[in-house]
Amino acid sequence: MxxxxxxxxxxxxxxxxxxxxxxxxxxxxxxxxxxxxxxxxxxxxxxxxxxxxxxxxxxxxxxxxxxxxxxxxxxxxxxxxxxxxxxxxxxxxxxxxxxxxxxxxxxxxxxxRNAVQAELRVLTIGSVAQPLPLYANRLVYVASGTVTALLGARRIPLDTEHTLWLNNESVNLRLISSNAAQVIDIAFPSHSLYTTRPRYP
The missing domain is CATH 2.60.120.10 (Jelly Rolls)
Known part of the structure; x- marks a missing residue:
């Protein structure tokens, strides 16, 4: 991953x-x-x-x-x-x-169209860790507040406007926040199209 x-x-x-x-x-x-x-x-x-x-x-x-x-x-x-x-x-x-x-x-x-499937959800994250379903690839954008992403023993702090990208997920992602953060969760079910890393500056 x-x-x-x-x-x-x-x-x-x-x-x-x-x-x-x-x-x-x-x-x-x-x-x-x-x-x-x-x-x-x-x-x-x-x-x-x-x-x-x-x-x-x-x-x-x-x-x-x-x-x-x-x-x-x-x-x-x-x-x-x-x-x-x-x-x-x-x-x-x-x-x-x-x-x-x-x-x-x-x-x-x-x-x-007809090449990529994506599932988009808007989530409110609170003080109880929220588990997300396991997908091949995932992008999480923090629209407001701050979030901690939990991946096994790893903790990744995310500020507003940060995007977390996970490729070939092998551990369920959990999200937790102390300030009722809102995130946009985008999941890609298929592995086949995402064998290379995305581009960003």
């Missing part, structure tokens, strides 16, 4: 060409056909269209700010104003984003 801790100092930050925001890439993994999966955080400062990604499934969660409204994902606009509530959509959909009241930050998971 390999263990990586990804901090904000390692993120790759890219301003948008239209000047409407910036994207922080936390980590990603590719194969010969291109993107397999990517974790990122966007800071959205103004209204505008989403970039389109063919054959990519996306899950977006509001991290901070009043929220935004997505036009184009169905018959009615989709209002995203509840923090850490996942919303899924196809990456090739033509979507226009309208901010509700000022800038926002959102968390994004992208996975290549």
């Amino acid at each position: 390999s263990i990586d801790l990804i901090t904000p100092a390692q993120w790759q930050t890219q301003p948008w060409q239209n000047g409407g925001g910036i994207t922080h890439q936390l980590c990603r993994q590719d194969d010969a056909q291109g993107l397999l999966w990517r974790l990122s955080i966007a800071e959205v400062a103004s209204d505008g269209p989403f970039s389109r990604f063919n054959n990519i499934d996306r899950i977006i969660l509001l991290l901070s700010g009043a929220g935004f409204c997505l036009h184009g994902v169905g018959n009615n606009p989709q209002r995203i104003n509840t923090p850490l509530q996942p919303f899924s959509f196809a990456g090739e959909t033509a979507i226009d984003c309208r901010l509700l009241q000022g800038p926002v930050r959102d968390f994004n998971l992208m996975t290549r």
Whole structure:
């Protein structure tokens, strides 16, 4: 099992060409056909269209700010104003984003359709150690608070905005916190696609 801790100092930050925001890439993994999966955080400062990604499934969660409204994902606009509530959509959909009241930050998971399976959950971690099911690969992002990850006898402290990446899990991960932390848990059931380490700056 390999263990990586990804901090904000390692993120790759890219301003948008239209000047409407910036994207922080936390980590990603590719194969010969291109993107397999990517974790990122966007800071959205103004209204505008989403970039389109063919054959990519996306899950977006509001991290901070009043929220935004997505036009184009169905018959009615989709209002995203509840923090850490996942919303899924196809990456090739033509979507226009309208901010509700000022800038926002959102968390994004992208996975290549029919190539990657990912299960995303939002968990509140308390003072009783919470065991997580054993998966081939796992990413845990701390959205708020501080967390201690327990792997057997090993203790790994995680601050807000830290990401823990576990490849080929062999020991059940347990999480504990003294301040009711919230984490985004992303699990990949299959071993076959993840024989190499992810990329991050």
